[in-house]
Amino acid sequence: MAKIVGAITTSHVPAIGGAIAKGLQQDPYWKPFFDGFPHVREWLAKVKPDVVVLVYNDHGLNFFLDKMPTFAVGAADSYSNADEGWGIPQTAPFKGDSELSWHLIEHLVKEDFDLVTCQEMTVDHAFTLPMALCWPDQKWPVRVVPVVVNTVQAPLPSAARCYKLGQALARAIESWPKDERVVVMGTGGLSHQLDGERAGFINKDFDEKFMASMVDDPAWATKYSTTELVELSGTQGVELLNWMVARGTLPEKVRKEHSNYHIPISNTATGLMVLEPA
Amino acid sequence: MSATSARQPVPGTVIFDGEQARKGYALNKMCYSFNDAANRKAFVADEDGYCAKFGLNAQQREAIRNRNVLQLIEAGGNAYYLAKFAGIFGLDMQDIGAQQTGLTKDQFKAKLLAARG
Numbered sequence: 550m551a552k553i554v555g556a557i558t559t560s561h562v563p564a565i566g567g568a569i570a571k572g573l574q575q576d577p578y579w580k581p582f583f584d585g586f587p588h589v590r591e592w593l594a595k596v597k598p599d600v601v602v603l604v605y606n607d608h609g610l611n612f613f614l615d616k617m618p619t620f621a622v623g624a625a626d627s628y629s630n631a632d633e634g635w636g637i638p639q640t641a642p643f644k645g646d647s648e649l650s651w652h653l654i655e656h657l658v659k660e661d662f663d664l665v666t667c668q669e670m671t672v673d674h675a676f677t678l679p680m681a682l683c684w685p686d687q688k689w690p691v692r693v694v695p696v697v698v699n700t701v702q703a704p705l706p707s708a709a710r711c712y713k714l715g716q717a718l719a720r721a722i723e724s725w726p727k728d729e730r731v732v733v734m735g736t737g738g739l740s741h742q743l744d745g746e747r748a749g750f751i752n753k754d755f756d757e758k759f760m761a762s763m764v765d766d767p768a769w770a771t772k773y774s775t776t777e778l779v780e781l782s783g784t785q786g787v788e789l790l791n792w793m794v795a796r797g798t799l800p801e802k803v804r805k806e807h808s809n810y811h812i813p814i815s816n817t818a819t820g821l822m823v824l825e826p827a
Numbered sequence: 828m829s830a831t832s833a834r835q836p837v838p839g840t841v842i843f844d845g846e847q848a849r850k851g852y853a854l855n856k857m858c859y860s861f862n863d864a865a866n867r868k869a870f871v872a873d874e875d876g877y878c879a880k881f882g883l884n885a886q887q888r889e890a891i892r893n894r895n896v897l898q899l900i901e902a903g904g905n906a907y908y909l910a911k912f913a914g915i916f917g918l919d920m921q922d923i924g925a926q927q928t929g930l931t932k933d934q935f936k937a938k939l940l941a942a943r944g
Binding site for chain 1 (some may be wrong): 836841842856861864892896897
């Protein structure tokens with residue numbers, strides 16, 4: 550049976566792609582962010598995943614407001630990046646696993662998560678950049694399943710619902726009959742706000758509490774409404790919902806393998822965590 | 828645009844909800860089209876014609892003309908799609924942040940750094 554060997558949660562801002570393209574990993578501005586990743590790569594080399602299930606929000610590449618699913622799951626055998634409007638070099642395509650995708654879809658719908666299924670799907674920076682941070686040579690050694698959460702257009706799914714989706718996703722993964730190792734990734738956040746008079750809002754105190762809760766008190770953020778999460782973490786900080794899904798795939802007790810937190814890159818407080826089942 | 832109503836309880840913030848999504852549909856649809864380099868080029872070549880093609884209303888057209896992010900949000904724009912519009916002009920998120928907060932870019936960067944505490 551498949552096994553979830555751990556979860557990685559990380560920020561995903563587009564500027565990371567620009568920094569990678571320009572080779573700025575050791576530039577003083579970027580170094581505190583990129584220095585978080587060698588340890589992640591060592592961990593990945595150790596746990597050797599076969600599959601990454603990557604939970605993120607699309608920023609207007611695959612989905613527009615004409616059709617905005619609350620939760621969507623990719624069900625393709627390959628996924629490509631595409632131009633998002635900023636000229637960031639596109640990553641190599643990703644190998645999917647439609648059989649696994651449909652297994653997850655069957656299981657999740659049976660557990661009353663009414664998903665949108667996507668047999669064709671482009672993946673944006675929120676998917677590609679975390680992958681490129683984990684495997685800088687972009688020779689992806691894993692098959693992928695994208696899981697998309699609407700953090701764009703309110704009403705957003707609640708943190709509680711996202712956490713439960715993660716729990717159901719874990720049961721779905723663990724019922725996959727193949728003996729495979731799975732890493733779940735959740736991308737976005739942490740606190741930031743791009744829009745409005747409150748642009749530039751960052752809340753270090755909240756981020757620290759949230760990251761601590763990921764280890765010891767995984768349902769902590771579920772006490773907040775999504776509007777309260779916007780107030781506490783910013784209009785885009787609410788992307789932490791993707792972290793809630795990833796955290797939900799792990800048991801209550803976890804071991805923190807690694808974490809990093811840095812303010813700022815672009816307009817964003819960046820967080821990174823690697824968690825393993827305890 | 829002080830947002831403190833029951834629907835918009837977070838100060839200085841317009842939560843992009845159904846009302847905003849309906850109001851801003853044409854504007855966001857145009858910005859979404861800027862994923863395509865040919866469309867970015869077409870906009871630059873004929874801004875009036877391009878905006879007309881997407882049926883922007885007068886408020887949206889004015890906000891686009893002014894390259895004014897707060898006005899674009901007021902007109903229903905969503906940050907993720909507006910970012911593609913900003914990309915045409917090579918503006919990054921700190922340029923956008925500075926414009927909305929009335930700060931210089933350096934002042935805005937200093938504000939971000941100050942969040943380290």
